[in-house]
Amino acid sequence: MNILYDERVDGVLPQVDRSALLQALNARLPELEVLHQKEELKPYECDGLSAYRTTPLLVVLPSHLDEVQGVLKLCHEMQVPVVARGAGTGLSGGALPLEKGVLLVMARFNNILHIDPAARTARVQPGVRNLAISQAAAPFGLYYAPDPSSQIACSIGGNVAENAGGVHCLKYGLTVHNLIKVDILTVEGEHLSLGSDALDSPGFDLLALFTGSEGMLGVITEVTVKLLPKPQTAKVLLAAFDSVEKAGRAVGDIIGAGIIPGGLEMMDNLAIRAAEDFIHAGYPVDAEAILLCELDGVEADVHDDCDRVRQVLEKAGATEVRQARDEAERVRFWAGRKNAFPAVGRLSPDYYCMDGTIPRRELPGVLQAIAGLSAEYGLRVANVFHAGDGNMHPLILFDANQPGELDRAEALGGKILELCVKVGGSITGEHGVGREKINQMCAQFNSDELTLFHAVKAAFDPGGLLNPGKNIPTLHRCAEFGALHVHMGQLPFPELERF
């Protein structure tokens, strides 16, 4: 039984005749590769959030757009839900399959169609990997700015669906700020272009609406992204602090001084030690927190900014400020940060990676509160995050084999997200809502707001066939779990939803 899509609260899905669907697919789209054997389906049970798994009804692997269109038309006729998937690196279960639904894998659409250096745009298929765009643009001195940690593997279609961020989005924006056009197929298989090749497009901004809509509004068939000139130079400063609050305040001070770093990242002592053990980045292991601040641009500008940032950091109480002496050291400083998750993973049998966003000014207070919660729940929390954006990734360490630890980890995670909402932040920064945070959406939004989301969804997909059960909870789900939230004073992580 599919316990992840709960018909009690997520709505009853249509009954599907699997063999009739398979037959119809084979008859209508004879070239289409369809997986239907149990062992073939197994690798598609989950995306990057591997704790949640469901076996899809069928997996289709189209190679041509008319096949995608054919699948959508047929599924629409037969009222079969469709979950689209790119590289499957998402961390919130946005591409988690449905037992009653087709998994539409877009990975084979991996061609870069056109790089236009004068317009500074790249037109690519949705399965193109994020990093491959920058590689293709490199001969023109250009690159694609948003850089999620998974950029070597994640695909641009998934980036659009999740509005992906990355280390550099403080300065260069999220995916939504780096798009000019997205071509989609609607649930009925009709082609639409959202946005345009020009600066702005009249009518409602459906491109921005679509970005981050997590596969609920249409299937992406082509993406035109903005490219940026590669900065002439980049320097990184490492500052050590004897308290996380001071480091948190320094973040606000840097931004308040009018400097916009290319990246501004923070790690606490647990994360520093873990990273240093793993990568030997040269981090000061006695520091309670470090900040990594990258400045990029033209040589003279970066030089000036480095001086200014150093002054701000020293005034904010940094015990040490070091500038990477050369490119090798700069890369090493970043390698420690980029490998912080696996490094922390070595400290503990399991960890739970959170993703919440808060207004920057709340950083010191929220960090203090997380330390308190960590002590209260008896679980270690390592903090690694995009400090400049207020996008936190607390990693809760636990051992699933110890009775009760997973429950405590999830309860602690819920408390942290609740805290984010309370200070004016949000339950996700860049990983999306997907399946993972569907209940927390009930804490983030009231029923008027959710009703509006449902009405917008219905404008694109009145039958609710695209990726049902993700991103936007039903009112019924919120009545069920929102009530729990209110009564028990904590966000719900009901047992039945866990793998």
Place this chain on the structure above:
Amino acid sequence: MNILYDERVDGVLPQVDRSALLQALNARLPELEVLHQKEELKPYECDGLSAYRTTPLLVVLPSHLDEVQGVLKLCHEMQVPVVARGAGTGLSGGALPLEKGVLLVMARFNNILHIDPAARTARVQPGVRNLAISQAAAPFGLYYAPDPSSQIACSIGGNVAENAGGVHCLKYGLTVHNLIKVDILTVEGEHLSLGSDALDSPGFDLLALFTGSEGMLGVITEVTVKLLPKPQTAKVLLAAFDSVEKAGRAVGDIIGAGIIPGGLEMMDNLAIRAAEDFIHAGYPVDAEAILLCELDGVEADVHDDCDRVRQVLEKAGATEVRQARDEAERVRFWAGRKNAFPAVGRLSPDYYCMDGTIPRRELPGVLQAIAGLSAEYGLRVANVFHAGDGNMHPLILFDANQPGELDRAEALGGKILELCVKVGGSITGEHGVGREKINQMCAQFNSDELTLFHAVKAAFDPGGLLNPGKNIPTLHRCAEFGALHVHMGQLPFPELERF
């Protein structure tokens, strides 16, 4: 009779009992200022597009948010359309009243509520003038970047409704890129917050959807904008060319060289002469075109960029490149550009200001085509525009007292917009669709796309009471005028719609 809202094609509006509405407003909201005498209504007949005029049913001037809410609730109960209006400086008739609708003037909500220099945000009421935000932020070394030419008068609520641009939006983005939160009242008078104080907000991006929706989705009650640090310095270069095509190509060359100017503006000979006569900016009156290129940032950076831009301009065939020697000359260079519209206005009894956007690479070809059309229609066209964005403002000169000239001007304008769409651009850059371009939307979008717009509109305002007849044409209108467009090979400007 109201000839601007055409019930044949725009949908039948409910019958309104004016005196019952007036009585109900007075009874329920005794403090609310309501204008209902003919002479009181007169000043509200039009916005900045003064060629289109309609007398509103009633004008309300609320001073408190509960009055706005009360008006919306009552109008919803009585099924009366509502048109919200800020400063009324819009150039596409977005705030044009309805004979059967209430005009809701938000001008009295003009308080700056909070400037947060650490978060670099300003929370303001919708009637606050664009420039007033920068003035209030100045003591903190901050400013609000989008700067429409009307910034001294236009209000931020209107900027959000129209997704306003300006000289600096090439580098700093349109209004949508400079917002973090907008509070609205729905058509039913319910309060919603779109966006959040944090970097990103989960669920669909309703903030971006709302921005530029031209009053069709809700009434803005509060806006939280991003503030930017004031650049340390700004320099401007003036380059002269012996052909507009060369100047157009130079624009692409500058962007292609990896430089993002603070502003990159172009004027052709007619505009240059007009501006020089009026402002004495020191422009070379024999040039076929000039470019004004502003570079801003830290001193050293700007210095380097000025050298690079000069090289690019010379290589692109500039006959002269001059850097403003001092701040006074810089201001004078810009004064010529900023007063180009009134300057051109002195050349001719009437002019028609167009607003279209094209991909940058199409600039040389489109400029050539406009010159051809100008000759064909026997009307002079002055070109003044945000070249870096591909946002063109051709000014068509005509004399409405000469029989047929207005028709020719409108037909020529239609041809120019058609050309924009043809090369992959759009029928508006920053002035919006409003009432003016409602028919051209039929050329820009097909019926699937329009149906989707209507479904999105219905998600917010199922009864269609908010600003009906603007921005998104009915399918009936497109069937009527889109057909005309197809049959006659030109965009329709039906006689009945003109004042």
